[in-house]
Amino acid sequence: MHLFLQISAQEGIKRRLYGQFISDLKLLARFDLEVVGHFMDINLTTRKLPIGSDILRQIEKYLQDFYGAREYSKDSNASENISMNPVCAFRIIRRVKYLLQNSILKALFRVKFGDELRRIVLFLFKNGWIKTEDFEFIIDSILRLASVYNVDANKFAMGQISETHITNSTLNSIHCYEIATVAIQRENFVSAIEWLELAKEKNLADQLTSLPFVEILLRKAIDEHNMYFEEDLMMDLEPNFFSRKITYMPNDSKNAIKLQSLQYEAFKGKKGKRDKYYQVNYLGLCSGRHFQTDEEKLQLFCWNEFKIHPSFRIGPIKMEFWARNPDIVQIYEILHESEIETIISDTSPNMAVSKFVGKKTSTSDGRGAKLEIADRKVRSSVNTWFTGSESMKLSQKIERITGLLAVSPSAAEQLQIASYSLGGHNSPHSDSDELRKVWTEGPRIATFMFYLNDVEEGGSTAFTSLGVAAKPSKGSALFWYNVFSDGTTDWDVIHGACPVLIGEKWVANKWIHFYDQFLLRKCGMRRKERFQIPVNNMIT
Numbered sequence: 001m002h003l004f005l006q007i008s009a010q011e012g013i014k015r016r017l018y019g020q021f022i023s024d025l026k027l028l029a030r031f032d033l034e035v036v037g038h039f040m041d042i043n044l045t046t047r048k049l050p051i052g053s054d055i056l057r058q059i060e061k062y063l064q065d066f067y068g069a070r071e072y073s074k075d076s077n078a079s080e081n082i083s084m085n086p087v088c089a090f091r092i093i094r095r096v097k098y099l100l101q102n103s104i105l106k107a108l109f110r111v112k113f114g115d116e117l118r119r120i121v122l123f124l125f126k127n128g129w130i131k132t133e134d135f136e137f138i139i140d141s142i143l144r145l146a147s148v149y150n151v152d153a154n155k156f157a158m159g160q161i162s163e164t165h166i167t168n169s170t171l172n173s174i175h176c177y178e179i180a181t182v183a184i185q186r187e188n189f190v191s192a193i194e195w196l197e198l199a200k201e202k203n204l205a206d207q208l209t210s211l212p213f214v215e216i217l218l219r220k221a222i223d224e225h226n227m228y229f230e231e232d233l234m235m236d237l238e239p240n241f242f243s244r245k246i247t248y249m250p251n252d253s254k255n256a257i258k259l260q261s262l263q264y265e266a267f268k269g270k271k272g273k274r275d276k277y278y279q280v281n282y283l284g285l286c287s288g289r290h291f292q293t294d295e296e297k298l299q300l301f302c303w304n305e306f307k308i309h310p311s312f313r314i315g316p317i318k319m320e321f322w323a324r325n326p327d328i329v330q331i332y333e334i335l336h337e338s339e340i341e342t343i344i345s346d347t348s349p350n351m352a353v354s355k356f357v358g359k360k361t362s363t364s365d366g367r368g369a370k371l372e373i374a375d376r377k378v379r380s381s382v383n384t385w386f387t388g389s390e391s392m393k394l395s396q397k398i399e400r401i402t403g404l405l406a407v408s409p410s411a412a413e414q415l416q417i418a419s420y421s422l423g424g425h426n427s428p429h430s431d432s433d434e435l436r437k438v439w440t441e442g443p444r445i446a447t448f449m450f451y452l453n454d455v456e457e458g459g460s461t462a463f464t465s466l467g468v469a470a471k472p473s474k475g476s477a478l479f480w481y482n483v484f485s486d487g488t489t490d491w492d493v494i495h496g497a498c499p500v501l502i503g504e505k506w507v508a509n510k511w512i513h514f515y516d517q518f519l520l521r522k523c524g525m526r527r528k529e530r531f532q533i534p535v536n537n538m539i540t
């Protein structure tokens with residue numbers, strides 16, 4: 001088994017972090033397994049290294065860390081699946097960085113340790129050494145998942161990632177301490193305090209940390225929380241505060257209410273352009289709460305669509321409304337397994353960290369320019385464009401289903417393929433924000449988004465003003481209009497991708513432009529109205 005594949009070692013291009021793309025994580029999990037194989041050999045045939053030597057002790061530590069996580073398998077496919085949960089991914093990245101790279105390899109270099117060393121070094125050399133940033137990335141994912149899905153730090157540390165997903169991989173007091181350190185750097189005080197209190201508790205049993213260090217950091221986290229906390233501004237603060245100041249009394253934070261839950265109760269279901277409403281509704285919807293009214297729910301139904309286009313070949317197809325006015329529809333079983341395989345295998349090697357349109361910069365003509373930035377707090381995924389020979393067929397399919405033009409380059413963008421790893425997400429946004437109006441093809445009138453896989457847990461698409469979240473279902477697609485008939489943004493279709501809790505997520509976005517559609521569209525009664533999605537050619 002040779003794993004010396006290249007992830008993205010092009011010169012000058014910043015490589016992806018190991019946690020950013022699930023196949024990089026899987027590769028690392030297989031590498032870890034191979035390293036363990038070598039070390040087992042070394043351990044069993046001690047003729048290579050003297051018993052009691054420093055290197056052997058460190059190798060034993062690596063093996064202990066591996067087997068201590070108790071969720072291991074000799075089967076390399078199973079080891080890939082293991083890496084698809086956030087606690088295991090954290091343990092693998094940490095083990096390879098701190099136990100292998102920083103200790104064993106340094107010691108092995110001194111004794112010029114043959115072939116195995118060459119193979120190990122070659123892998124890391126080709127695929128990239130694990131950096132502090134890789135480690136912080138996976139911690140950021142854990143912190144995001146614990147906050148969004150409201151998972152208690154203690155449950156996470158026991159491997160209880162959700163109601164149904166329990167792993168044997170656990171966290172000790174050092175791990176909890178390390179997670180808290182990153183939480184403090186991110187000014188995420190609720191999490192920092194929770195993880196430090198847990199580190200204290202775990203230290204009683206495992207005695208792996210220095211208690212004074214944990215205490216000092218805990219006091220720092222509490223002080224910072226109290227310093228930034230303002231009772232009068234409570235509802236405008238970030239959700240990562242408690243609703244009161246915290247004392248140094250042990251476990252005082254356990255009796256405090258988190259601002260996140262208070263804000264959710266106050267803002268749930270509120271529409272309007274306030275960032276806080278989106279943010280708070282997003283948290284609720286991702287963790288399974290819905291807030292459509294009974295009347296709104298009564299408007300929803302599913303149907304078999306067969307009159308979409310006279311030359312439609314695969315109909316009838318099942319369609320279902322998630323929301324009305326604005327209409328959101330899910331269309332089932334429209335991608336074949338072979339199409340999905342082609343898209344994924346064609347695009348996987350080209351994936352790069354996703355960017356998004358940030359603030360407008362000023363330009364001399366006064367129109368402003370869009371500035372693309374990457375910030376994983378807002379969006380954490382990788383993406384690329386699919387230009388394979390199948391892409392035309394997919395655009396034709398979209399044309400038949402939506403009745404909009406999508407094939408010509410001015411009518412729509414190429415198909416964007418995005419992949420989310422553990423903790424991967426996209427904060428609430430409009431696909432056609434005001435900045436896009438400067439585009440010559442007009443704003444993005446509609447979005448047609450395919451789901452390319454089933455996500456084991458998490459990863460729903462949350463419509464934060466409409467109170468619903470659609471669940472990824474392999475081979476289906478979501479379709480909605482982003483603008484009113486006058487081209488202005490419809491802020492009610494603002495949406496975000498919930499973080500992936502277990503597994504991975506793949507989507508393909510087709511953004512359809514406004515101006516090319518002019519000759520096709522039927523005129524309405526007014527200048528500004530919503531586009532509706534017909535049911536078998538009838539407006540319902």
Ligand SMILES: O=C(O)CCC(=O)C(=O)O
Pocket residue numbers: 418426431459460461462495496497498507509
């Ligand atoms: O992945 C999703 O569920 C939504 C993706 C999205 O909104 C986007 O890429 O614009």
Ligand SMILES: [Fe+2]
Pocket residue numbers: 429430431495
């Ligand atoms: Fe979007």
